[in-house]
Amino acid sequence: MKPVIVRTIDELRERVRGLRKQGHTVGLVPTMGALHAGHLSLVQAAKADGHKVIVSIFVNPTQFNDPKDLDKYPRDEAADVALLAPLGVDIVWAPDVDEMYADGFSTTVSVSGVSEGLCGATRPGHFDGVATVVTKLLLQAQADAAYFGQKDFQQLAVINRFVTDLNIPVEIVGCPILREDDGLAMSSRNVRLSETGRKTAPALFLALSKAAEDIESGNDVTRVLAHASKSLLEAGFTSIDYLELRASDNLSPMAQFDRPARLFAAAFLGDVRLIDNVVVKGR
Amino acid sequence: MKPVIVRTIDELRERVRGLRKQGHTVGLVPTMGALHAGHLSLVQAAKADGHKVIVSIFVNPTQFNDPKDLDKYPRDEAADVALLAPLGVDIVWAPDVDEMYADGFSTTVSVSGVSEGLCGATRPGHFDGVATVVTKLLLQAQADAAYFGQKDFQQLAVINRFVTDLNIPVEIVGCPILREDDGLAMSSRNVRLSETGRKTAPALFLALSKAAEDIESGNDVTRVLAHASKSLLEAGFTSIDYLELRASDNLSPMAQFDRPARLFAAAFLGDVRLIDNVVVKGR
Numbered sequence A, B: 001m002k003p004v005i006v007r008t009i010d011e012l013r014e015r016v017r018g019l020r021k022q023g024h025t026v027g028l029v030p031t032m033g034a035l036h037a038g039h040l041s042l043v044q045a046a047k048a049d050g051h052k053v054i055v056s057i058f059v060n061p062t063q064f065n066d067p068k069d070l071d072k073y074p075r076d077e078a079a080d081v082a083l084l085a086p087l088g089v090d091i092v093w094a095p096d097v098d099e100m101y102a103d104g105f106s107t108t109v110s111v112s113g114v115s116e117g118l119c120g121a122t123r124p125g126h127f128d129g130v131a132t133v134v135t136k137l138l139l140q141a142q143a144d145a146a147y148f149g150q151k152d153f154q155q156l157a158v159i160n161r162f163v164t165d166l167n168i169p170v171e172i173v174g175c176p177i178l179r180e181d182d183g184l185a186m187s188s189r190n191v192r193l194s195e196t197g198r199k200t201a202p203a204l205f206l207a208l209s210k211a212a213e214d215i216e217s218g219n220d221v222t223r224v225l226a227h228a229s230k231s232l233l234e235a236g237f238t239s240i241d242y243l244e245l246r247a248s249d250n251l252s253p254m255a256q257f258d259r260p261a262r263l264f265a266a267a268f269l270g271d272v273r274l275i276d277n278v279v280v281k282g283r
Helices: A008-019 A037-048 A067-072 A077-087 A127-139 A150-165 A188-192 A195-202 A203-216 A221-235 B009-021 B036-049 B068-071 B077-087 B126-139 B150-165 B188-192 B195-200 B205-217 B221-235
Strands: A004-006 A026-031 A052-057 A090-092 A107-112 A146-150 A173-176 A239-247 A261-269 A270-282 B004-006 B026-031 B052-057 B090-095 B108-109 B147-150 B170-173 B237-249 B261-269 B273-281
Touching: A004 A008, A004 A146, A008 A026, A008 A077, A008 A127, A008 A146, A008 A173, A008 B261, A026 A037, A026 A127, A026 B273, A037 A146, A037 A173, A052 A077, A052 A127, A052 A270, A077 A090, A107 B150, A127 A146, A127 A150, A146 A150, A146 B237, A150 A173, A150 A270, A150 B108, A173 B052, A188 A270, A203 A221, A203 A261, A203 A270, A221 A239, A221 A261, A221 A270, A261 B004, A261 B147, B009 B026, B009 B052, B009 B090, B026 B036, B026 B126, B036 B052, B036 B077, B036 B147, B036 B170, B052 B077, B052 B126, B052 B221, B077 B090, B090 B126, B108 B150, B126 B147, B126 B150, B147 B150, B150 B170, B150 B261, B188 B273, B205 B261, B205 B273, B221 B237, B221 B261
Parallel strands: A004 A090, A026 A052, A026 A146, A052 A090, A146 A173, B004 B090, B026 B052, B026 B147, B052 B090, B147 B170
Antiparallel strands: A107 B108, A239 A261, A261 A270, B237 B261, B261 B273
């Protein structure tokens, strides 16, 4: 069955009220469209938890620090809806920018701590934009649960933080990264890679995995990260935005591997910026 | 019947769920305690709208820019509860600071525009503190409606702004200022006035009322405000924080009276800061 496409907050709320009256719970999958198998796995997780599913499609201008990145962000609603239809999605929530940010809009939700460094350092304002729009989406849909991928692990940490801090009555569910056969983390930005870029791209996951292994084996963190950086540039990455070991819980920087951790990287292939992260397992 | 006093978010939510299951709606009256007839009128408004009533009592440290003001803020929970009992309040929500701001708390809700100038100019961080704690209270109680006095008119404008912007599913109800017989706006800070200060204090409302009348009669705004300032200092006020004409809707400054407006003032009597505001009627 094709999902119903909703354009106004009033209609969304009316439909959610209707679902609740019938005794259903509601799971929200926030997306910026350009859906791929990673997004679909979030829908499947929400279905598996027994929810009626709302997928929001909204390319949020306030989280793009670079207007060119916003311009180039892939958009194809018809294709997205076609992908969602077979999964039994109930509602596609696809407001336009004016419905989302009405005249006089002047509120910001911001998170310190977990939002600092990594993507927060090189994308000023990005996480304020994310926190504000996700707060809105959660409260518009009044969802029982919301599903996010771990590829944007720092984003997930920011969302967990403000949902806890503001007492938003929703369960946040973080889902595993989906990868192509060659290891490349699925991302809407992958379609913008050149043919050569696409061949180089899996080096990011390979370098992270190798570095995680070397850190797990007790090698010096600084030396391992320096080696991983070098290997990325040699593989053909244009530049490295960051490559860092951080604590799993609060994302604080770690010079030594002495508690649960993840490795985070962002790197450019031409003008396409890719991010990825892997867990570093304790012995 | 005495209201039940609740100290944890979990218990609050359980009780609210219970009320909803019985088919009730919920009205929230956020306060910092030190209750007076103004607060009680908010409770009565919530009752008149047919809600079960939650009164929150929480002296929010993050909205005090001056630690001395926080120290001196009057606190007497037993007296507050005694005042609420005859009104049929269902729940007093009185968390301690650790329940409200758990370890690692790092989120801020901030509003630009309406929060600028007036109290926003002289109390840095004040409205961030208000917006953040009121967002929390609204989402903790999941109230259908929340009641605020118009004495803190700018605060009410800030709250209306972020509730609209963040799509918080609650109706915000602004209630008229309650005044003593001599015109002094009721305020928890009034008990801190000296005997002389208490006698001088009504001059604030008198000066605002006279200025509003003069502006309504077509007199020059700048001249009227200068005269009102002079009369306040002559009456015995120590200093004037602000005295301004602002647009009723978005609180933008007005040099001329050409649309719906209010007059706003803040002034000191010794170390006690009083605020008040009056509507300026169109002809």
